[in-house]
Amino acid sequence: MTAFRAPPKHHEGPVEWVRVHLFDGVFNSILTLLVVALLAWAIPPLANWVFIDAVWHGSTREACEGATGACWPYIGARIGQIVYGFYDFNERWRADVVFAFGAVGLAWLVIPGLPRKGWVGGILLTVYPLVAFVLLSGGWFGLPIVSTERWGGLLLTLVVAAVGIVASLPVGVILALGRKSELPVVRALCVAFIEIWRGVPMITVLFAASSLLPLFLPDGLEFDKLLRALIAIALFNAAYMAEVVRAGLQALPKGQTEGAAALGLGYWRATVFIVLPQALRTVLPGIVNNMISMFKDTSLVTIIGFFDLMGTIQAGATDLEWASPNVAVTGYIFAALIYWAFCFSMSRYSARLEEQLAEGERR
Amino acid sequence: MTDAKPMILLDNVSKWYGQFAVLKDINLSVRPGEKIVVCGPSGSGKSTMVRCINRLEQHDDGKIIVNGTELTRDVRNIDTVRSEVGMVFQQFNLFPHLTILGNCTLAPMWVRKMPKKKAEEIAMEYLTQMRIADQAHKHPAQLSGGQQQRAAIARALCMHPKVMLFDEPTSALDPEMIGEVLEVMVDLAKEGMTMICVTHEMGFAREVADRVVFMDAGEIIEEADPETFFTQPKHDRCKLFLSQILGH
Numbered sequence: 001m002t003a004f005r006a007p008p009k010h011h012e013g014p015v016e017w018v019r020v021h022l023f024d025g026v027f028n029s030i031l032t033l034l035v036v037a038l039l040a041w042a043i044p045p046l047a048n049w050v051f052i053d054a055v056w057h058g059s060t061r062e063a064c065e066g067a068t069g070a071c072w073p074y075i076g077a078r079i080g081q082i083v084y085g086f087y088d089f090n091e092r093w094r095a096d097v098v099f100a101f102g103a104v105g106l107a108w109l110v111i112p113g114l115p116r117k118g119w120v121g122g123i124l125l126t127v128y129p130l131v132a133f134v135l136l137s138g139g140w141f142g143l144p145i146v147s148t149e150r151w152g153g154l155l156l157t158l159v160v161a162a163v164g165i166v167a168s169l170p171v172g173v174i175l176a177l178g179r180k181s182e183l184p185v186v187r188a189l190c191v192a193f194i195e196i197w198r199g200v201p202m203i204t205v206l207f208a209a210s211s212l213l214p215l216f217l218p219d220g221l222e223f224d225k226l227l228r229a230l231i232a233i234a235l236f237n238a239a240y241m242a243e244v245v246r247a248g249l250q251a252l253p254k255g256q257t258e259g260a261a262a263l264g265l266g267y268w269r270a271t272v273f274i275v276l277p278q279a280l281r282t283v284l285p286g287i288v289n290n291m292i293s294m295f296k297d298t299s300l301v302t303i304i305g306f307f308d309l310m311g312t313i314q315a316g317a318t319d320l321e322w323a324s325p326n327v328a329v330t331g332y333i334f335a336a337l338i339y340w341a342f343c344f345s346m347s348r349y350s351a352r353l354e355e356q357l358a359e360g361e362r363r
Numbered sequence: 364m365t366d367a368k369p370m371i372l373l374d375n376v377s378k379w380y381g382q383f384a385v386l387k388d389i390n391l392s393v394r395p396g397e398k399i400v401v402c403g404p405s406g407s408g409k410s411t412m413v414r415c416i417n418r419l420e421q422h423d424d425g426k427i428i429v430n431g432t433e434l435t436r437d438v439r440n441i442d443t444v445r446s447e448v449g450m451v452f453q454q455f456n457l458f459p460h461l462t463i464l465g466n467c468t469l470a471p472m473w474v475r476k477m478p479k480k481k482a483e484e485i486a487m488e489y490l491t492q493m494r495i496a497d498q499a500h501k502h503p504a505q506l507s508g509g510q511q512q513r514a515a516i517a518r519a520l521c522m523h524p525k526v527m528l529f530d531e532p533t534s535a536l537d538p539e540m541i542g543e544v545l546e547v548m549v550d551l552a553k554e555g556m557t558m559i560c561v562t563h564e565m566g567f568a569r570e571v572a573d574r575v576v577f578m579d580a581g582e583i584i585e586e587a588d589p590e591t592f593f594t595q596p597k598h599d600r601c602k603l604f605l606s607q608i609l610g611h
Contacts, residue, residue: 258419259456263470263522264446266438273469277460 050333061322070330071322078316082334085152085307091144095155098132102158110349125166132159148226152307154338160233160298160308161342165291167234172241173280177271179242180249190242197239202300205232210304229301237294244286248279281357288350292343299339310335368431370395370526370557371416376425378411385411386422387581395525398558400568400589403578404604409561412578413528416559417448430525446474449519453531455511457503463490463514464499467521475522482521489517493547509540513547520551527551529560563608569593577601 022032053069064071075082084092105124108114136159138145151159178190197205209232210225252275260270280287302311313335317328371393378386385408393399401409414420415427418434418441427434429444458466467486471477477485490496493513495506503511512532519527529548533541545567552558552571562568568575568589575592577585577600585592585601593609596602 253454255452255454255456256458259452259458261419262417262445262448262450262452262456263518264442264474265470266442269473273473274458278458281460 061324061327064322064324064326067326069326070333071324071327072330074316074322074327074330075334077322078312078331081153081312081316082309083154085156085312086150087152087155088144088146088150091138091146094135094138094143094146098135099155099158101128101131102162129163129166148224149306151226153312154309156301156306157298157309160230160301161295163230164233164237164294164298167230168237168241168290168294169287171234171238173245173276175238175242176245176249179246194239194242197236198243200236202233202236202297203303205236206300206304208232225304226306229304229306233294233298233301237290237297240290241287244283244290245279247286248281248283249275251282252279281354284350284354284357288346292346295343295346296339309338369393369428370397370430371559372426372428373412373416374426374428376412376415376422376427378408378415378420378422378424385581386415388425389581389583391576391583393526393557393559395557396555397573398552398556398571399560399574399576400572401559401561401576401578402563402565402568402604402608407578408581409578410530413530413559413561416526416528417445417450419450442474446470446522447525449522449524449527451512451516451519451527451529451532453534455503455508455515455535457511457515457518459503462500462502463495463506463517466503466514467518470518471521486517486521489520490514492520492550493517494543507540508536509543512536512540512544516544516547516551526557526559529558529562531561531563533562533564565593565609577604579604 023029049069051069053067055064055067055069055071055073057063058073059077060073063073080089080092084095087095102124105120105128108120109117109124114120134140135143136146136151136155137148175190175194178186179194181187181190206229209228213228256274256278257270260274265273298308299310301308302314307315313331316322317331369392371391373389373391376386376389377384389408389412391399391412401413403409411420415422415434416429422434430447432440432444434440434444457463458469461469464483464486467490468479468482471482471485472479475482487496487499490499493516495510495513495517498506498510498514503514506514516527516532532548533544536544541564545564548558548560548567549571558571560567560572572589575585575587575589576583577592577596577598579600584598585596587596592601593605596605
């Protein structure tokens with residue numbers, strides 16, 4: 001190949017960038033000015049409330065009296081409850097261990113370059129839930145039992161979200177495959193399951209699981225209320241997941257299944273090695289979208305008497321010891337921050353995953 | 364044709380899409396090692412016929428026997444036949460999420476239960492034969508069309524098939540890549556592979572075909588050795604087709 005002349009120089013520099021990106025026409029310029037005005041209007045009062053006018057020190061309600069900003073001492077005083085709910089004070093270390101292992105495991109999966117991610121993922125999905133269950137509920141190895149009714153705060157939110165997210169995906173995949181099955185009975189069952197769960201509000205499902213279900217169970221047969229709620233949440237979300245996955249199955253070119261069939265791979269091998277890897281990748285944004293929505297929907301368990309993250313904050317806001325408008329808003333902002341941090345992390349992780357998965361396939 | 368038992372036998376095979384007959388009493392017998400080129404106008408049923416041989420399509424009437432196994436609803440028979448019949452598609456149908464090597468080793472490992480190392484050795488052998496050994500660790504999208512089709516041929520060969528079916532293998536390729544694919548197909552033919560090839564590459568047909576089968580409207584209307592087929596076609600439909608395809 002002979003050398004060709006270098007590409008023409010583009011104008012660069014901040015002034016040029018601003019001109020091209022913010023003021024490249026009348027409409028865009030007006031839009032830019034509007035956004036600046038909006039930010040100027042919204043940010044200073046918010047920053048004032050959260051930082052400058054906020055009370056940072058103190059340990060009682062008096063510290064926040066008359067304040068015109070956030071009341072952070074309230075969060076400090078209540079952080080134990082916000083994180084653990086009513087989990088027995090002396091047993092909180094067990095929750096800490098569960099948190100720590102979960103955090104290390106997830107970090108291992110997320111940080112690029114660490115070896116044996118498959119193993120770590122496998123342990124997180126099999127051994128870890130068992131260990132977490134034994135540690136949190138107790139009753140084995142001399143650990144005192146902590147009834148699930150005492151689990152609360154962020155701990156409960158994470159338990160519900162993790163179980164819901166992890167259980168709903170495989171069930172959703174099976175439902176989606178069933179809905180595309182050539183066997184009419186399987187197909188009808190899956191369609192019925194999906195449509196029934198999707199057609200009912202989550203709150204109804206939770207009520208049914210917590211108060212209606214025990215009425216139908218024979219006397220003496222009783223199982224944990226949290227477990228019932230978890231199963232309900234997992235199945236409810238599996239129905240949504242199934243439709244997301246089905247979109248992926250439908251997007252797969254027919255040639256892929258034909259190519260697999262022509263090699264003699266049967267249905268299951270073709271599904272596991274050819275269909276699902278591609279279908280799930282296609283709908284990864286939709287799956288994560290569902291997971292994020294599921295994470296926030298966990299707050300609905302307050303309705304059936306659990307004190308999750310949202311529940312403890314709600315309870316704190318009406319606590320006479322602290323009650324004041326600023327305290328309540330401080331609590332909600334704090335809760336929002338925590339929810340946002342988790343959801344945003346999921347979003348970022350999925351974005352990176354998408355990029356990595358697409359890497360080898362780029363030209 | 365009487366001395367050996369046929370590798371592939373189609374006996375009065377018919378197929379309908381709704382009321383429309385796509386295959387009408389097709390009779391075709393292919394000896395081991397024989398190379399058949401199937402041609403005919405678009406919509407004549409040639410792809411459908413080839414796809415019936417490994418049951419990507421089901422025939423509604425008649426009998427199809429591949430290497431002694433009759434294709435019925437029995438799933439085991441279907442899988443047996445499919446693992447013995449290699450297929451190459453117009454659109455390659457490589458698996459985009461796997462490397463070329465991964466494409467080639469998947470079926471040997473999971474259908475033939477071959478150890479990974481052995482499967483990779485065999486795959487590299489065929490990739491070398493297809494002259495794309497250096498592409499083994501790339502993904503399909505990183506290859507040119509011609510390379511992809513050669514990878515797809517290697518993938519099929521890794522199963523050590525007794526028959527290779529080609530369904531318009533060069534129709535989706537840019538003109539300058541058709542040659543490289545036909546070349547490896549000629550090599551394969553010379554090695555004695557039993558081949559059924561739907562194609563309009565008449566040069567290829569002349570060079571390797573033992574028989575050319577011409578289909579129109581779901582029927583085989585002419586069947587002859589290439590020389591006879593190209594120089595003295597019997598049917599008018601055949602003459603017209605040849606004049607259109609060779610005329611430019």
